[in-house]
Amino acid sequence: MDVVNKLFINKIPKISFTSSKQNELSDSSSKVAESQQEHFKSDSEGISLAELINRTSLSMQQTKKAQGSEPVKIFTTMTAQHILVKEEQEAIKLKQEIDVCKTPEDKAAKFAELAKKYSNCPSGKEGGSLGEFCKGQMVPAFENAAANLEIGSISEPVKTEFGWHLIKVNERK
Secondary structure, eight states: OOHHHHHHTTOSOOOOOOHHHHHHHHHHHHHHHHHHHHHHHHHTTTOOHHHHHHHHHHHHHHHHHHTTOSOSSOOSEEEEEEEEESOHHHHHHHHHHHHTOOSHHHHHHHHHHHHHHHOSSGGGGGTTEEEEEETTSSOHHHHHHHHTSOTTOBOOOEEETTEEEEEEEEEEO
């Protein structure tokens, strides 16, 4: 059940009226609805409801894309490693240590070494390996960052409810 449903469940009063009360309520509701429609028309400067919904939807999509919350690369499964730390500054420092390495192989080795040494996740013992996971298994911020990475590259620090991650994608299917 989503948050919206949780907020509204059992919040609608159950009222029973006699038929004359129902008619009064119906007439009253119609007047309120007409009033709201007039107010809406003046606020929306003559834009139809469908057009307003369409514009709002497009605006929301553009905002999500601008924030990088939608993955650019589509995948079904992925294998990745990560380093999880509590503070952003620590993640930045670890990223800088990895970036000093010249070759992709050296970067991969350094990433695994730092994961073993600093990661707060049990996967750190395995060089940060998360193994293979499916779309939808990781929290959205992590999944979207991983989906947007080139294979073998290391992400900038990514914030989730668990802390700050550095992510390295090894394979995407």
